[in-house]
Amino acid sequence: MGDDFPKWWRAAVTFAVMSEDQTPNLGLHWYLFTTMFDQFRLFYVVALNAIPLALSAPLTLGFADDPLVAMTLCLIAISTCAPYPTANDFVTYVSLLSVVAMDDRGNPLVYVKYGAVIAGGFLYVALLSPLTWYMWIHTRVANANFYYAITLVYACTQTLLSTQVARSVARFRRAGKKRD
Template sequence: MHPIQLETVAIAATLFTRLAIPFLWPSVKTYLEDETVLFSTLITSHKSLEEGIFFYLNNFNIYDGGVVHTPPLLIYVIAEFFKDLQWLLWPLIDAIICYNIMSICKKFSRNTLQPWVIGLVYALNPIGVMENISKSWLAFHSLFVVLTFNSSLKQDWIATGLTLSLASYLNLQSIFLLIPLTKVSTLLNFTKIFLTFIMSSTALYFISYNIANKSNLFIYSTYIINLSFTKIAPNLGLWWYFFTEMFEFFIPFYNKVFLIYQVIFIIPTTLRLPYEFAFIVSVGLLKFGNSYAELSDLVLLSSLILTQSFIFPYLRIPFISILMLLMAIILAPIFYSLWINLGSGNSNFFYAITIVYNLGLANLITDFTWAVLEWEFKLDEKNKDVKKVGHF
């Protein structure tokens, strides 16, 4: 088959898997939307989104009561255009991500895997399928991060600034992806990205302000609560257990420490690595320090790493990272159920396995970074040998 036909098959497989499973097994859809801690959080859950849609359609203040944490524009778009088509919207998002992942792969001729192979891996990734069925609205954030990366590689600076502003609108920490974008091209091109980002973000604020009944309450409910972690709830991240056990007096200080730790490594990463690698590692660092973590973080990071398949031979401990992540993904729902549903376990069991998950994520990021450095070193050595042969 022609590569374009195979890429079409990958996109079709993405749609089919996301549409068929909820249709054939409705109980799976119900469980993933309502009961699991792995695929959504109290901030990004479909329940919270539905609550916001209900408030909006009944002319209530969306953020009264403090149960809705979805950005106003997302609530407006889904309520007005996709209220009865949500079963199709999320699979379409994944199909667009799959297409863009394959498009990114084509930008790197040195890749050892064909784009359609990467697309098919994304389509058939069971974690990605379950994440999509759970209808966490963080899927929209993943979409705009991938679009930002693809647009920057195409040197479409206006689209890069626009998509990054949308990604930052949904998850404020994404604003730090401006740092690796400083390496993408000349100062003039980055200025275009930055100005587009500022203008788009300003427009998004005023649109949200009007949707939220001319109130700034949405800023606290969607952004400040994410940064301050005032709603402590179990998730795959490292924050919740620390802040549950900590004396209230120390919380403001350690909250700032955790936030700084989340972004402090992005600058040296950007200074040392080429743009495409700096962007991917920066996404990983932001996801690793996420206060309300879920498995969509892993799906996004692994998808971006797959676009650099020529790096795979240089990975040192890929199997250790994969095994740690698989063990955590399998045991986390079991330990959570033992703690919350059966009462025969406690929070220590669940937190221990989330530490394993985050260690696996950290291993994946550091192993990828080391592989990039080793690839650069061997490429430099090869170029030196070529120059020596040419000289003599």
């Protein structure tokens, strides 16, 4: 990278960590940073970036014998707390969930409840986020609160998915130990 390394580092790493761009997206950070006082910004930047790190350690330890499940749950947590989530984040952990379901011992996701609610939540976000964006930015008949409500639905749906996957895998393990 030569002389361009500092420029690259600022554009790739510092930009994402510091949440400098306040453009509305499906991340939870933009609304918080546009409505709070500047003196609290550093605290919230550190806190919001520490949440996925703090969640990764217990998930990794709790699912140490199932590293693919641990990695999938960590990716869901990272995507939920990301300042700029992308479709790539969603596609990555959803595709890994299909691999988790193909376990040799059976499908550990067999105990997932609320699958229709989770699928409906993601469909709701996929349909309404571009609509509320258009209504807010172009036609000016909506405001930031409508769009942020969609980001909250997205975060809640991801949280529900991760708790259901963790619960299902744990229940599948207990059922397997009872059979043995």
